[in-house]
Amino acid sequence: MRAVVAVLVFVTAAHAAIWGIFREQQQAPDFRGILPSVSYAPFDGTGHPDVDNIPNAERIRSDLKTLAPISRAIRLYSSTGGVELVPPIAGEVGLKVTVGAWIDKNVDRNEREMLSAIDLVKHNSNVNGIVVGNETIYRGEQKVEDLIKLIQRVKGQVNVPVTTGEIWNIWLEHPELASSVDFIAAHILPYWEGFSDTKAVDQALIIYQKLRDAFPGKRIVIAEFGWPSAGYNLKDAVPGPFEQAVTLRNFVNRAEAVGMEYNIVEAIDQPWKFFEGGVGPYWGILNAAREPKFAWSGPVVDPAYWKLAGIALLVGILLSTPILRLAQPSAMQSFLLSAAAHGVGAWVATVFAYWTGHYFVFGSALALTLGLILLVPLVLIAMARIEEIAAVAFGRAPIRLLKKPAATLAPPPTVASPPLALAAAAPSADMVQAEAGEAGAAAGAAADAPKMPKVSIHIPAYFEPPDMLKQTLDAVARLDYPNFECVVIINNTPDPEFTQPIQDHCRELGERFKFINAEKVEGFKAGALRIAMERTAVDAEIIGIIDADYMVEPDWLKDLVPAFDDPRVGLVQAPQDHRDGDRTLMHYIMNGEYAGFFDIGMVQRNELNAIIVHGTMCLIRRAAMEMVGGWAGDTICEDSDLGLEIIEHGWLTHYTNRRYGYGLLPDTYEAFKKQRHRWAYGGFQIIKKHWRRFLPGASRLTPDQRREFALGWLNWLGAESLGVVVAILNLIWVPIVVFADIAIPDKILTLPIIASFVVTLAHFLVLYRLRVNITVPRMLGAMIAAMSVQWTVSRAVAQGLITEHLAFARTSKGGFSLMSVEFQAFWEAVIGVLLLVGAAVLVASNAYKEVHEIYIFAAVLVLQSLPFLAAVAIAILENSRINSFAFWTNTGVRTAELIGLRPVALPKTVPAAMPAPQPVASEIHRDTV
Template sequence: MRAVVAVLLLVTAAHAALWGVLQDRQPAPDFKGVLSSVSYAPFEGTAHPDVDNIPTGEKIRSDMKALAPLTRAIRLYSSTGGVELVPPIANEFGLKVMVGAWIDKFVERNEREMLAAIDLAKHNGNVNGIVVGNETIYRGDQKVSDLIKLIQRVKGSVNIPVTTGEIWNIWLEHPELASSVDFIAAHILPYWEGFSSKQAVDQALIIYQKLRDAFPGKRIVIAEFGWPSAGYNLKSADPGPFQQAATLRNFVAKAQSIGMEYNIVEAIDQPWKFFEGGVGPYWGILNADREPKFSWSGPVVNEAYWKLAGIALLIGVLLSLPILRLVRPTVMQAVLLSAAANGVGAWVATVFAYWTGHYFVLGSAFALMLGLILLVPLILIAMARIEEIATVAFGERPRRLITKEAVAVQAATDAPLSKVSIHVPAYFEPPEMLKQTLDAVSRLDYPNFECVVIINNTPDPAFWQPIQDHCRALGERFKFINAEKVEGFKAGALRIAMERTAADAEIIGVIDADYVVQSDWLKDLVPAFNDPSVGLVQAPQDHRDGDRSLMHYVMNGEYAGFFDIGMVQRNEANAIIVHGTMCLIRRAAMDMAGGWAGDTICEDTDLGLAIAQHGWVTHYTNTRYGYGLLPDTYEAFKKQRHRWAYGGFQIVKKHWRRFLPGASRLSQEQKREFTLGWLNWLGAESLGVVVAILNLIWVPIVAFADIAIPDKILTLPIIAAFVVSLLHFLALYRLRVPIKTAQMLGAMVAAMSVQWTVSRAVAQGLITEHLAFARTSKGGLSRMSIEFQAFWEAVIGVLLLVGAAVLIASNQHKEVTEIYIFAGVLMLQSLPFLSAVAIAILETSRINQFSFWRNARIRSAELIGLRPAPMPTGGSSPVGSEIQRETT
C-alpha cells in the first residue's frame, strides 16, 4: 500500500509539474499610455438592444468611470434607445465622443438616428465627429449613392467632421465614398480575413499604408481594430485571451510609434452579439462585469491559471482515492488509474474555465448543460474501462476463478456427491438437436443425477413426441414433461420442472436445449458446493457451429469476450451474471431467493442477483463444459440481444432498491460491479445513440448558424471515450480471449452492430413493463427474413455521414477546427450503425460462406502458378476446421 500511495503522490506531482511546464507566458510590448479611442455600447446581458435592453444613466456613468483611465475617447454606433445619454455623461469624465447614426433599410429609423446624432453634436461640446452608418454598404442596406446623400445631409447640419464606417476594401472599391466624407473611417479586422494573431498587426499596417497611398492627403482613422478573446478559429485566425492581449498591445505600440489614429473594438464584451458567431461577444478589453481581461504591461499570463490547476489536481486526487481500496493493486495498475483520474481532473478544470469565461443565452446554456450531463456517464464508463484494462494488463491474476487444478483439490475430499437435477426447458426446439443435448447428459461422468426435460407450449407432436420417446430410451434418470398453457415463459416452465424434481436433489443444473455438455461438467464443478456458503457455480457459454459462416464466426468471437473477460473480472468481486445455461444452483439458495420469477424475461440473471442479495457466494469458471448453437440469423442474434437488454433493464427497475444501504447483503464491491456493468452495457449503448441523434440535430445549427461545438469540453471527450473503448476491446481480447486477430476484429464489428438494438430495448424498458419472451432461433429451422435487418441503422449511419459531409462542405471557407472535429465525431458515431449494415449485407453475400474463401484461395494459387493445397476428404472446409480448433 505504501508503494501505491507513493505512486499517487508521484502522478499528482507530475500532473502539477505538467501544468507548470504548459503555463503560457507571452511577451508583448508594454503600453502605459491611454488608448486613442474604444468602441462603446451601453448594453448588458444577452437581450438585443432592439428588444429590451435600455441602458440607464447610472450604468453608463459607472462604465465611463471604468473607461476614463483607459481611453481618451469613445465611439458610439447609434444615437437613440438610451445611447443618447452617453455624450453628456462622458463629458463629466473628460471623454471625447464620436457619435454614430445607425443606418439600415428602415427609412423612419434612419431619420430618427440622423436627427438624434445632429442634436447630440449641437448640444455636447465633447462630440468630435459623427459616423453616419456602420458597414452599411458591406451589409447591402444602402447603395453608395444613397448613403452619400445621407452623409452630405448630416454634414450640412453640423460643424464637426462627418464620415461613415466601412471595411477597408469598401473604401478602395468606392473612391467616390471617400470623396464625400471628412475623413476615412476604415475597419481593419484581420480575424475576419483569416489571419493569425501573429499576422494581425502587420496586416493592419499593410492595409493602412494601402489606404494612405490610395487617398494621399486624406485623414485616415482605423475606426475598428480588435481581436476576440474567445470563440472559434476562422482559417488561421486564432481567438483567445493570450492572443487578444498580445495583438492589442502590439497594435497600440505600433500605432503610437507612427502616429496612427485608431479605435479599438471594443470597450466591453457584448454577450448579446451571439448572432455574430462564436466570437461575437468577446471583443472587449473589459469583460461583461467591467473587469480588465488582461494587463497592458508585463508578460501576458492567465491570472486564473493556477486556480484551474488547483481544480484539476483536486479532482485528480479525489478520483484517485478509490485506488487505495483496491485489493493488492500493482504499481503499474495504480499509475494508469491515477493518470486517468488526473486526466479527468484536467477536463473538469477545462470545463470550469469555459463555463466562467463564456457567456450563454438560454439555448446555448441548455445545450452545454445537456452535453455535460451526457458526458458524465460517458466518462464514468471510460474510467471503468480503463480500470479493467489496468486490472487485466497489470493487476494480479484472478484468484477466485475455478480452474482444473482447484477442482482436483476439491474432488480429492471424501465429501459425498450431492444429487443434481438437470433441467432442460424447450420450446419448439428441433428434436434432433434436443436429442444431442440429452445424449450428452446421459454420458456425464457423475453417478448421482437426474434430468428433467420440460417442453412447454408446443402442441405439435412432431416436436415433443420424439423427445418423449427418447427420454424413455435413455432410462429412468430422464423425466419428460409436456406442459401446455404455461405462463411466465421459460421461468414458468422451470417452475414446473422444480415441482417434478427429486426431493433429495440438492443442486439444480440448467442447460439450454441446444447445449452438448462435456462428460466432466458435474464431476468437476459440483465439489465447489462442498463449501456450504456457495449458492451458485456458473460455467461459460460456447458454441460448436462457429464455422457455419463468416457471420457466425465473428458472432462466436463476440460472445467469447464476455465470458473470458467480463465474467472473469466480475467473479473476483463475487458479482457474476447468471446466464441461464451451464449453471449449477444450490436448491436451498434458490428457495431462499424465491425461485424462478416470471416478472422479467431474463429470469436467469434475475435469480442469480437475488441469490447474491441473500448473501450466497457465487463462483465462475472459464473452462468450457458445454457447447451450444449460435443464433441462426443476424435477425435472431439481434432479437436475443434485445431480450437480454430489455430483461436487464427490467432487472434494474426491479432490484435498484436492494442497492440502497442496508437493503440487502450485497457488498459494496458487488453493488459497484453490478452498477458499472449495467452502466457499461445498457448505459453506454443507449448513450451512444442519444448523443448521435442529438449531434444530428445540431448539424444544421453548426453548419448554417455560425455556431461551433466547443471541442475541448464536448467533442474531444467523445473521441477520447471512443479511443478508450477501442483500446479496451483490443487489449483485453488480446490478453484474455484465445482467438485470432481476424476473428477479434470481426467480433468488434459484431459488438458495435447491436448498439441500436440495445438502445431500443432500453427505451422500451422505460415505457413498458413487459414484453413477450422472444425465443432465439437455433438449429437451422429459421429462414432469413426478406426484410433488410439493419434498416434503421442504415438510415442513422447514412445521416451521420451526410451530416459530416455537410459540415465539411460548409466549413471550406471558414476552416473552423471545431467544426472539422465535430464532423469527425459524427463519422466515429456512424461506425456502430454501419457495422450493423455491414453484417446484414454480409449475411446475404457470397463472401459469408467459407467455401467462397476456400475457392478464392485455390483460384489465386492457380493464377500465380502455385499448386493448390490438397482438399480434405471430409465435409468441412479447411478454414472451418481451423476455426473449430480455435473456438473449442
C-alpha cells in the same frame, strides 16, 4: 500499500509539473499611455438592444467612469434607444465622443438616428464627430450614392467632421465615398480575413499605408481594430486571451510610433452579439463584468491559471483515492488508474474555465448543460473500462476461478479427472474471508472421499427441433456422474412432431430422464422451470440448468459439484460456448463476440463474487433457490434475476472459464439481434426491480458488489444508449451549425467523445489479446459484431423505460429458421448514412472558414456512424457469397493458381469411347436418402 501511495504521489506531482511546464507566458511591448478611443455600446446582458436591452444612466455613468482612465474618447454606433444618454454623461468624466447614426433599410429609423445624432452634436460640446452608418455598404443596406446623400445631409447641419464606417476595401473600391466624407473611417479586422494573430498587426499597417497612398492628404482613422479573446478560429486566425493581449499591445505601440489615429473595438464585451458568430461577444478589452482581461504591461499571463491547476489536481486526487481500496494493486495498475483520474481532472478544469469564460444565451447554455450531463456517464464508463484494462493487464491474476489442478489438466484417456480445486482467495464479503483455506481443505477432502449430492438437470424447451434436443439429452446421458436426474419440460408446444420424439427418446434413455409436456404455461421460461421444480426429486440438492441446444461435457458435474462442499456456495456458473462457429463467417465473428464476455467480464466480476448468471451451464443449490423464492416470472431474464437474488441474500458464487458445454449460435443476424434485445430489455427490468436493494442496508450486497453491478449495467446498457442518444442529438445539431452559424460544439464536448471511443477500442483490443484465445481476424470481426448491436440495445432500454413487460422471444437456433426478407439493419443504415452525410455537409460548409471545432465535430459524427454501419455490414454479409467459408477457400485456391504458387487443376475428360459409369442401385438409394 506504500508503493501505491508513492505512485499516487508521483502521478500528482507529475500532473502539477505538467501544469507548470505548459503555463503560458508571452512577452509583448508595454503600453503605459491612454488609448485614443474605444468603441462603446451601453448594453448589458445577452438581450438584443432592439428587444429588451435598454441602457440606463446609472449603468452608463459606471461604465464611463471605468473607461475614463483607459481612453480619451469613445465611439458610439447609434443615437437612439438609450444611447443618446451617453454623450452628456461622457462629458461629466471628460471623455470625447464620436457619435454614430445607425443606418439600415428602415427609412423611419434612419431618420430618427440622424436627427438624434445632429441634436447630440448641437447640445454636447464633447462630441468630436459623427459616423453615419456602420458597414452599411458592406451589409448591403444602402447603395453608395444613397449613403452619400445621407452623409451630405448631416454635414450640412453640423460643424463637426462627418464620415461613415466601412471595411477598408470598401473605401478603395468606392473612391467617390471617400470624396464625400471629412475623413476616412476604415475598419481593419485581420481576424475576419483569416490572418493569424502574429500577422495581424503587420497586415493592419500594410492596409493603412495602402489607404494613405490611395487618398493622399486625406485624414485616415482606423475606426476599428481589435482581436477576440474567445470563440472559434477563422482559417489561421485563432481567438484567445493571449492572442488578444499580445496583438493589441503590439498594435497600439506600432500605431503610436507612426502617428496613426485609431479606435479599439471594443471597450466591453457584448454578450448579446452571439449572432456575429462564436467571437461576437468577445471583442472587449474588459469583460462583461467590467474587469480588465489583460494587463497592458509586463508578461502576458493567465491570472486564473493556477486556480485551474488546483481544480485539476484536486479532482485527480479525489478520483485516485478509490485505488487505495483495491486488493493488492500493482504499481503499473495504480499508475494507469491515477493517470486516468488526473486526465479527468484536467478535463474538469477545462470545462470550468470554459463555463466561467464564456457567455451563454439560453440555447447555447442548454446545449452545453445537456452535453455535460451526457458526458459525465460517458466519462464514468471510460474510467470503468480503463480500470478493467489496468486490472487485466497489470493487476494480479484471477484467484477465485474454479480450475483443474495442474497435474490433471490433460489426463490420459483411461484416467478419470479429479474434481476441480477451489482457488484460495479472500473476497471482500465478510462471509468469504475464510474461503481460501477452507476451499483448499474442501478440495482435498473431495479428492479423498468425494461427495455425490444428487443433481436435477432441468432442460426447458419451446418449439425446439427434436433432433437437436435429442443430442442434448444424449450428452446428458454420457455424464460421468452417478447421482443425477434430468427433467425435460416442453412448454406451450402443442404440435406432437416436437413433443412425441422427445418423449420416446426419454423412455429410451431410462428412468433418470423425466418428460413433461406442459401447455398454457404462464411466465415464459421461468413458468416452465417452476413446473420442473415441482417434478424434481425430493432428495436433489443441486439444480442444473442447460438450454435445449447445449451438449455438455461428461465431466461437467464431476468437476463442478464439489464446489458445493462449502455450505456457503449457492451457485456455480460455467461459460457458454458454441459448436457451430464455423458455419459461416457471420457465425464465426458472432462466436468471437460472445467469448469476450465469458473470458473477460465474468472472470473479473468473479473476483468480487458478483457474476451475472446466464441460465445455461448453471448449477444452483436448491436451498439457495428456495430461500429467494425460486424462479420469478416478472422478467424475461429470469436467470440473471435469480442469480442476483441469490447474491443479494449473501450466498457465494463461483465461476470457471473452462468450457463444459457447447450450444448453437443464433441462426440469423435477426435472431442474434433479438437475443441481444431480450437480454438488454431483461437487464433493464432487473434494474427497475432491484435498484432499491442497492441502497445501503437494503440487502447483503457488499459495496464492491453494488459498484460492480452498477458499473456493469452502466457500461453495457448505459454506454450503448448514450451512444445512440448523443449521435442523434449531434445529427440534429448539424443544421444549426451549418445554417445558423452558432453554438458549434466546443472541443470540451467533442474531444471526450473521441477519447471515449479510443478507450473503448483499446479496452476491446487489449483485453481480447490478453484473455480471449482467438485469432486477430476473428477478434476484429468480434469487434464489429459487438458494435453492431448498439441500436438494438438502445431500443431495448427505451422500451424498458416505457413498458413493463414484453413477450419472451425464443432465439432461433439449429438452422431451422427462415431468413427474413426484410433488411435487418434498415434503421441503422438510415442513421449511419445520415451521420456520414452530416459530416460531409459540415466539412463542405467549412471549406471557407476552416473552423477547427467543425472538423472535430465532423470526425465525431464519422466515429458515431461506425456502430450503425457495422450492423449494415453484417446484414449485407449475411446474404452475400463472402459469408461462406467455401468462397474464401476457392478464392485462395484461384489466387494461388494465378500467381503460380500451385498448378492449375484442369478438369478430367472422359474418353468418348467409354460411356460414363452409372451408379449402382445402392448408391442411388443412398443419395436420395
